[in-house]
Amino acid sequence: MECLAKSALPERLAAIPDPPNRLYVRGAADVLGEPGVAIVGSRRATRAGRDFAHALARELAAGGLVVVSGLAYGIDAAAHRGALAAPGRTVAVLGSGLDRVYPQAHERLAREILANDGAVVSEYAPDAGPRKHQFPERNRLISGLTLGVVIVEATTRSGSLITARMAAEQGREVMAVPGPVTSPLAGGCHRLLKSGAALIEDADDVLFAIGYERVDASSRQPAAPPAELAGVLDCIGPETTTLDRVVGVTGMTPEAASEALVQLELLGFVAAHRGGYIRAFP
16 A cells, blocks of 8 residues: 655646545556546446446546546446456545445455556545545545546436536536436436536547547457466357356356456456456457
């Protein structure tokens, strides 16, 4: 774990109106200075919202952008997983200390972020537990690390709107994804769109809004899996492959197959998806 003093903060974060006095970093600190986009939204997201966030993050990460989010349930987790699937880099900004990952159920996701050259950061002491007021506070860091913020599904009372407001105050691009007018989860996004937020339907809209040009991220793709995992990877394609399918094809025990899949996921070759796994890249 590294602790960055205010004088050592990445340039974009140091320039916000109220930068943190210190930033605790676990993982690759250099990623904090790379061009990034935040993708945030409802914790109680719909399947369609999660799928959109995953696909958007995956395409943006494949184009060379770092995806920043808050490790929360719903849209945040989908965004992190989408970036990992590119494979790309992603940063999780916690509302708790780094030794108290919250939600606890996402400790494994945090480990995957670190294993794929990303970072998990917090302005709170490592042993600090999650407290309600800390989550709105950390939102300024999510926007502060990025070139802009995309809101995917948010009610009119969503904490994601706090992130959008802070992004606007910091001079960042505010972007929102429209939804059905009858859905409460579209209300916050539509309010932002009426206020001048950029309307986002795909990754190209995001790139245009922030004025960013795609780069080839293929150089970050691992060349080949370890020999002992190659047979398992051969079972995984662009469609979701279940553990049972891997066991049936390879003849491995469920325990051995599960362990191999976890290793492939940590190495960036596959990504968890809808109860199974998909290839992280072609």
